[in-house]
Amino acid sequence: MQRLSDQVSGKGPVVWMHCASLGEFEQGRPILEEIRAKYPHYRILLTFFSPSGYEIRKNYAGADWVFYLPMDGAATARRFFADCTAQTGHFREI
Numbered sequence: 001m002q003r004l005s006d007q008v009s010g011k012g013p014v015v016w017m018h019c020a021s022l023g024e025f026e027q028g029r030p031i032l033e034e035i036r037a038k039y040p041h042y043r044i045l046l047t048f049f050s051p052s053g054y055e056i057r058k059n060y061a062g063a064d065w066v067f068y069l070p071m072d073g074a075a076t077a078r079r080f081f082a083d084c085t086a087q088t089g090h091f092r093e094i
Contacts, residue, residue: 016045018069022053032062 015035019025025048032044046063048054054068 013039013042014045015039015042016047018047019049019053021048021050022056025053025057029062036062 015032017025017028017032019028025046032046035042036044043064044062046057046060046066047069048057048067049069051068054066058066058068060066
């Protein structure tokens with residue numbers, strides 16, 4: 001978590017999308033693409049709970065950062081928002 005916060009902090013407005021798995025990413029992908037088109041100055045952080053989702057999309061060109069974040073939950077989200085400049089967070093889980 002510290003590595004993620006260190007890389008994202010102070011980088012301007014950030015939109016964070018956390019996906020439980022690849023399927024949730026695919027559902028949320030149009031949202032990321034729309035945000036990128038409408039707000040090109042926003043940076044996009046994409047995180048995955050599942051290692052397989054991360055491995056398949058770790059080089060996704062539509063995000064500025066892609067991380068594996070196995071410890072998802074309210075406490076992790078609160079800590080991240082306190083440590084970085086994220087403007088909004090989107091959590092995808094079925």
